[in-house]
Amino acid sequence: MAAKPKKNANNEGTIYQRKDGRWEGSAYVLTSDGTYKRRSVYGRSWDDAHEKLTKLKADSLNGLPVATSKMTLGQYLTYWLTNVAKGKVRRTTYVNYESLIRNYVTPDFGRKKLSRLTARDIRAFLAKTAATCQCCAQGKDKNRPKHKQRCCALGKCCKKLPSDRTVRFLLVLLRAALQHAVREDELPRNVARNVELGMGTRREIEPLTTEEGRRLLAAARDNRLWAAYELAVRIGLRRGELLGLRWSDVDLYEGVVTVRQALQRVGGELLIVAPKTQRSARRVALPSECVTALRAQHAQQIADRKAAGDSWKGTGHGLVFTTKNGTPIEPRNLNRSFEVLCGHAGVRRVRFHDLRHTCASLLHEQGADARMIMEVLGHSSIRVTMDVYTFVRLDSQRSAFDRVGDALRGDGNPPDGDDSAAGVPVVV
16 A cells, blocks of 8 residues: 655645644635735534635635735725725715714624625625614614603614615625725625625505695695795605705796705705716706796795895805795705695605605606606616606506507497496396
8 A cells, every 4th residue: 555645735735623623724825916825714624624625725726816805894894985985976975885884884794804704794794684673783762862762772672673775785885895895906706796685675655646746736835845846746856956956047037947956964964965966967847837936936035035134144055945044944844844734735645755756657647758757857767767766557557458448449339249338237
């Protein structure tokens, strides 16, 4: 019998048992900086360590480098936010990114080593997040004054679970950050791309009907923000676009409004920001009803300015919609005003943003083509217009089916043998 070699062949690696009982396998492999370095894998048994070491060597032979970074996921995300995301996205988007990472990722998952991150780790993190009360996890109730504590601080979990949209956006965020780590050779591949979530639950949106829209606008005529509701229902302006609209962007003679900016609360302060996307900056024709409402708004603002006298503060920005003192309107106050208006009008309480859906659906029902609706709403993709914003009601479906039936019959008369049309009861 031939004697066993005293040492392993080159690149074969070694496997041995450590003092703590675990098995360690190590070999020289290709790293993301282009050099070969010794890397180790660990397992509970020799077979476990051997399997991991074999995979490590196979990846190296196939040209797939191993990560060299010693940073944790939390440390890398902080670097990515400061040096990458901050310079690429709008400030409002950056604030959302920072909030999601600080509140969801960093507290627990952020301690994971970046180089050892797997798709299974990310999937488990997202599943745990979806099932965790965020009021408890983030200590929201404990941070309130004692007289306002009502749930988690008192041992009564409120089950405030994150929405499906939030969980999905966390995955999108991790994919974007880890992809940049791949581009900078911190990671060999983006493991977040291998994570797929289920279909989830999509929020059901049912815009206001034509009758509800009519009642809402009729009730709004006595409201200080009548023109805002007219613009939201008839041309689908977003809340921020309405509150950031300037008189210099409105041409009441030509009947045109130009969307150039928006008003949003960002990081605790009200700011004028650029529109949501490049396509959101747009010119829209004003219906005659909107022109009438805007003229009334202009007259009201002049009266407000005279009444306020020296305390008027709206000289610098020239906004269309302001408080009685000329200051910008807090976006949440518009939401509150809308909720009260829905009650007065006797219509369903929907989100203010659903007025935008109402505009799209009404245009669609009246025969407007998808391209025109897309231009009015300022969407970057016609797919968004058709998939999200155009809602086909049951009445419209029935009407369409009736027209198809008429076409199939050809002469517009009921088919032979259909006595129900002649008033003869049909026995079933």
